[in-house]
Amino acid sequence: MAEKVLMGKEIIARNEAMFSFDDRSMYFGDGIYEVVRIYGGHPYQMEMHMQRLQRSAEEMDIPFSTEDKQTLSASLNELKNENHLQEGILYVQVSRGAAERNHLYERHEEPVVFAFTKEMPRPLDQLQSGIAVYLTEDERWLRCDIKSVNLLGNVLAKRKAADHDCQEAVLHRGNEVTEGSSSNLFIVKDNELQTHPATNLILNGITRQVVLEYAEQLGKSVRYDPIDIEDLAGADEAFITSTTNEVTPITEFRGTKHVQLKVGEITKQLQERFEDDVKKTESGT
Numbered sequence: 001m002a003e004k005v006l007m008g009k010e011i012i013a014r015n016e017a018m019f020s021f022d023d024r025s026m027y028f029g030d031g032i033y034e035v036v037r038i039y040g041g042h043p044y045q046m047e048m049h050m051q052r053l054q055r056s057a058e059e060m061d062i063p064f065s066t067e068d069k070q071t072l073s074a075s076l077n078e079l080k081n082e083n084h085l086q087e088g089i090l091y092v093q094v095s096r097g098a099a100e101r102n103h104l105y106e107r108h109e110e111p112v113v114f115a116f117t118k119e120m121p122r123p124l125d126q127l128q129s130g131i132a133v134y135l136t137e138d139e140r141w142l143r144c145d146i147k148s149v150n151l152l153g154n155v156l157a158k159r160k161a162a163d164h165d166c167q168e169a170v171l172h173r174g175n176e177v178t179e180g181s182s183s184n185l186f187i188v189k190d191n192e193l194q195t196h197p198a199t200n201l202i203l204n205g206i207t208r209q210v211v212l213e214y215a216e217q218l219g220k221s222v223r224y225d226p227i228d229i230e231d232l233a234g235a236d237e238a239f240i241t242s243t244t245n246e247v248t249p250i251t252e253f254r255g256t257k258h259v260q261l262k263v264g265e266i267t268k269q270l271q272e273r274f275e276d277d278v279k280k281t282e283s284g285t
C-alpha cells in the first residue's frame, strides 16, 4: 500500500503530493516544524509538541490558532494510523505559504501544512554505550528558541561532526556551550545537573523539559547556567536529549576540547525514568 502524507487537511498518497514552486520555506526557510516520536503506535508528548509549534508560529507571525492546533493533532493521529506506524516519527511542517519571491511577506498568504511519517527504531546501542560529540562554534542566528526550518548552522555543524566520526555536534558561542545541532546538552558535576537556561540561544527541547521533571522527582538540583567549555573536563557525566535520541550518554568530546567520560549513574537513572515513559506510551496509558 502506498505511503500516505498529510497535505493541508487531506491525507493523500505521497506520490500525489504537490508543492508550489513559490513556497516561502524553499526561498527563505520561512517555516516551522515539529518531530513527534511514536512508540508502539502511540505519540509521545503530542500536546507539548503542538504547543511548541503554536509558540513558534506566534514568534514567526504565522497564523496558527488553537483550533488549527487541535485539527492538526487529530490529522497527525489519523496519518500515523493510515500508515500503520508503530515505531518511528511524525514530521510536521507549517510554512508561511506560497507567494512570488519577495523578502517582505504579506499577511494574507495561506500557511502550507504538510506531514509525513517515518519508521525509525530506537537507538538502543547508543543509549547503552554513548556517543562521541564534536565541539564547534555556534554560528546560528539569535532566535534558536524558534523551531524554524532554517537550519543551516545546524546542518553544517552536523556534517562537521560526522566528518570527525562523531554522532552529534555540540555548539558553543565563545566559551559558553549552548546545545547540540539537534539536541540539548546536560552535564553532571558533584551530583548536580547543569544545562543552558531556556533563552533565545537554545531550543527548549521537549525531552529536556521531561528530563528536568525527572531530575526534580529524583531530588537532583539543576543549575541553569551556560556550561563553560573549560568545565567539560571536570564533568562527571554528560548527555544529550532529543525526541529521537532520548537520553544519550556522551563518552567523548572532540574538536575544540578533548574530554573522555564514562556513562554515569545519574544518566542511567534518567534513562530508566524515560524507559518507564516509553513503556507507558507503548501501552497507550
Ligand SMILES: Cc1ncc(COP(=O)(O)O)c(C=O)c1O
Pocket (backbone or CB within 6 Å): 035, 154, 179, 180, 181, 182, 183, 184, 202, 203, 204, 205, 206, 207, 208, 241, 242, 243, 244
Ligand atoms: C537545535 C535543537 N535543540 C534541541 C532539540 C531537542 O528537542 P526535542 O527534545 O524537542 O526533540 C532539537 C530537536 O530536534 C533541536 O533541533
